[in-house]
Amino acid sequence: MRTQVVAMAVLLTALLACKKSDPPPPPPAPEPVAAPAPAPPSEPEEKIESFKGTYVTNWGKANCTQVKRNVNCLYAGKGGSLDCKVVGEKDLECDWEEPGLSGKAKLTKKDDGKLSGTWGNGESAKNGGVWVFKPVE
Numbered sequence: 001m002r003t004q005v006v007a008m009a010v011l012l013t014a015l016l017a018c019k020k021s022d023p024p025p026p027p028p029a030p031e032p033v034a035a036p037a038p039a040p041p042s043e044p045e046e047k048i049e050s051f052k053g054t055y056v057t058n059w060g061k062a063n064c065t066q067v068k069r070n071v072n073c074l075y076a077g078k079g080g081s082l083d084c085k086v087v088g089e090k091d092l093e094c095d096w097e098e099p100g101l102s103g104k105a106k107l108t109k110k111d112d113g114k115l116s117g118t119w120g121n122g123e124s125a126k127n128g129g130v131w132v133f134k135p136v137e
Contacts, residue, residue: 049090049109055133062133073133092117093125105131 051071055062060077071092073082082105084094094105096119104125107117115133118126 047089048086051084051086051092051109051115054136055115056136057133058131061136064133103128107131107133 048069050066051064052066053064055064055073057075057077059075059080062073062075062082064071064073064082066072066086069086071082071084071086071094073084075081078098080096080098082094082096084092084105084107087093090109092105092107092109092115094107096103096105101121103119103121104123105117105119106125107115109115113135115131117131119129119131120127
């Protein structure tokens, strides 16, 4: 009987040892949170001269509008128009058109507000002569 009691105790101990469970695994570590990407550096604002306004020219009054680097002028004296691009800060490269005529022009804005340069026929920007735009105040 003693042997049976010892055998039962060993068996009971073995059963209890099997019942013990391993400790639960630790929870998974949280995913590292990535820092937000830095904002791209802002581009410096372009420095462009304003060409908007009303001018008196060799061919009458001209009204000029501007959107960023695009400048458009209408001049009544010849029923003409200028379609220009700002080059650099103060220079305009233009295509002009009048009924039956067209050409190119190059103008520069001076410190006194005048636009001064040359115009030409066809592909030339200077074979026509001087072109001056004086601002109307």
